[in-house]
Structure formats: structure tokens, C-alpha cells
Amino acid sequence: MSADRGGATAEPGTDPKAAPKPGGRPRRGSDPWKLAFVALLVVALVCVVTWGLLGSRLLVVREVSVTGLDRVSREQVVAAVDVATGTPLIRVDLAAGARRAEAVDLVESATLSRGWPATLRVEVVERQPLLAVRAGGEYRLVDGDGVRIEDSPTRPGTHPVVRVTGEVEGNEAVRAAADVVERAPGSLLAQVQLIDATETDAIVLDLGDGSLVEWGDPSATSDKSEVLRVLMREHPPEDGRIYDVSTPDLAIVR
Structure with a gap:
């Protein structure tokens, strides 16, 4: 054993810097049970969100809202968009629905968007005489x-x-x-x-x-x-x- 300048001694083969500070608490490793709980919680949340978007009957198309109409009837546009009531909003192909709406003779362009929780919005620009x-x-x-x-x-x-x-x-x-x-x-x-x-x-x-x-x-x-x-x-x-x-x-x- 040897003495340092302050009179303290250290055991052979030990690092004085690694010794715990007086009054301090020793470090603890990550708790594996805690990590497993967090992982399960994340998976559960993902499952709930997925079910809500794809399986819940609350987030489905219940109404088709059409704006921008003058010469074209709402019934024409809704029939052309062809999205059945009860379809999960997340599953609606917006681009395909817009293309179908634009097939109506007097529709110049159409834009579809989701109006949560249960509305499919269709914005129509009609052709204008020039x-x-x-x-x-x-x-x-x-x-x-x-x-x-x-x-x-x-x-x-x-x-x-x-x-x-x-x-x-x-x-x-x-x-x-x-x-x-x-x-x-x-x-x-x-x-x-x-x-x-x-x-x-x-x-x-x-x-x-x-x-x-x-x-x-x-x-x-x-x-x-x-x-x-x-x-x-x-x-x-x-x-x-x-x-x-x-x-x-x-x-x-x-």
C-alpha cells in the first residue's frame, strides 16, 4: 500500500477515479422489463391507430361533399367519383377518384381530399365558355x-x-x-x-x-x-x- 499526498490510500489494482463519490448512488443498468413495457405500449398504440383507420366504422365515408358546381349536378359528380358509403377514408384512392370526376363532360378539373372523420370532399372546377x-x-x-x-x-x-x-x-x-x-x-x-x-x-x-x-x-x-x-x-x-x-x-x- 502507498500513501497519496492527501494521506488517502488506494487498494492495489483499483482506479481511484472509478470509486463512487461519497454520498452518491451507484449507476444502474437499463431495466429490461421497462424496455419491454415501452415496446409493447408502442405496438399497442400502432394497432389501435391502424384499427381506427382501417377497421373502425367511425372513420368511414358517410358523406360526399361537392363544391364548385353550376352546370353540373352533384349526382353526376358523386356517381363518377364512385366511392361507396362505408369505405374507410384512408383507403380512398384520391387521385383515381379525381380522374373519374374529370371524365364528366363539363368538369375541367377535380380535387379530392379527406374530411375527417367521415366526409369525402370533392372540389370541382367547371369548364367555362370562352x-x-x-x-x-x-x-x-x-x-x-x-x-x-x-x-x-x-x-x-x-x-x-x-x-x-x-x-x-x-x-x-x-x-x-x-x-x-x-x-x-x-x-x-x-x-x-x-x-x-x-x-x-x-x-x-x-x-x-x-x-x-x-x-x-x-x-x-x-x-x-x-x-x-x-x-x-x-x-x-x-x-x-x-x-x-x-x-x-x-x-x-x-
Whole structure:
């Protein structure tokens, strides 16, 4: 045995640093029973949640809520979504249900979501008329895809008439004319009577007072609209006048 500077002694082969501090409690290892209890508790909670989502009759579809409807009936959308009452909400394929709803003719897009605890929500965006197409003695109002929205016995004052060749639905010329209508200012559209889109890169607007606008392709609508506004202010519309804004930087009046 040997003495340290403070007079304390240590047993041979022992580490003084490992000795417990006076008044301290020795460290105890992890209790295996406690760990097992926590593990069982976690498993039990997972089972309860899984049962609640998949097996409980409390978290199932009891109502289908549909919003955004005007021309389409709720019954059409619910039938298209085709989710049976009593289906667990967690099991509803939201993307597939949305695709089925979008198969309805006048539905442009649909979004499905879960409204816990028992509601399936369907948000619908309906197709809106943008153009009119002459059909015999009537006018057919169509959206940008050429889908028929409704018919009008008289020429509509709120939608320009479009002239295209071939089938209307899915026609690229209809889409090009609709792009102009969607982006042009209302002050210009109020003057447009006819959009000749028989050539999609050489669209012509008939302002109804004998003047025409050579629009070109449907790009740069904002620039073309502003240039046209300036040209019309400096050279007011009259019969036979032509505004060429197909190239906005080189616009001319003839």
C-alpha cells in the first residue's frame, strides 16, 4: 500500500477515479422489463391507430361533399367519383377518384381530399365558355378545348365568334384563339366580333367596324394589346383599316 499526498490510500489494482463519490448512488443498468413495457405500449398504440383507420366504422365515408358546381349536378359528380358509403377514408384512392370526376363532360378539373372523420370532399372546377362557334342557325359556346358548354339561339355578345376548320373539340386553332381571349384586356375583347383562326400562326381579329387586326400567333398577347391600344388611339378604327401587330416591335397601320 502507498500513501497519496492527501494521506488517502488506494487498494492495489483499483482506479481511484472509478470509486463512487461519497454520498452518491451507484449507476444502474437499463431495466429490461421497462424496455419491454415501452415496446409493447408502442405496438399497442400502432394497432389501435391502424384499427381506427382501417377497421373502425367511425372513420368511414358517410358523406360526399361537392363544391364548385353550376352546370353540373352533384349526382353526376358523386356517381363518377364512385366511392361507396362505408369505405374507410384512408383507403380512398384520391387521385383515381379525381380522374373519374374529370371524365364528366363539363368538369375541367377535380380535387379530392379527406374530411375527417367521415366526409369525402370533392372540389370541382367547371369548364367555362370562352368562344362561340356558328352551328347552323345557332351558336355553340365552347371552352378552350372546344368542348361544348351550351347553345345559344342568338349571337352571344359576351364571347367572340371563332372561325376554324375541322372538328371543333380538340382543335388547336380553338386553343390558339382561346389563348388570345384569356390574356387580352377586356377593353379589346369588347370590340372583337370575330376571331379568324383558320391559320394558327396568322390569327386575324375582326373588330366589327370594318377594321381588322393581324394578330399573328397567340404569343406576346400583352405586348400586342398595348401596341394596338396606342395605334388605335393615334389612328382610330375605320372601314378598311388594318392594324398589323403580329410583330409588336414592327407594328404598322395600313
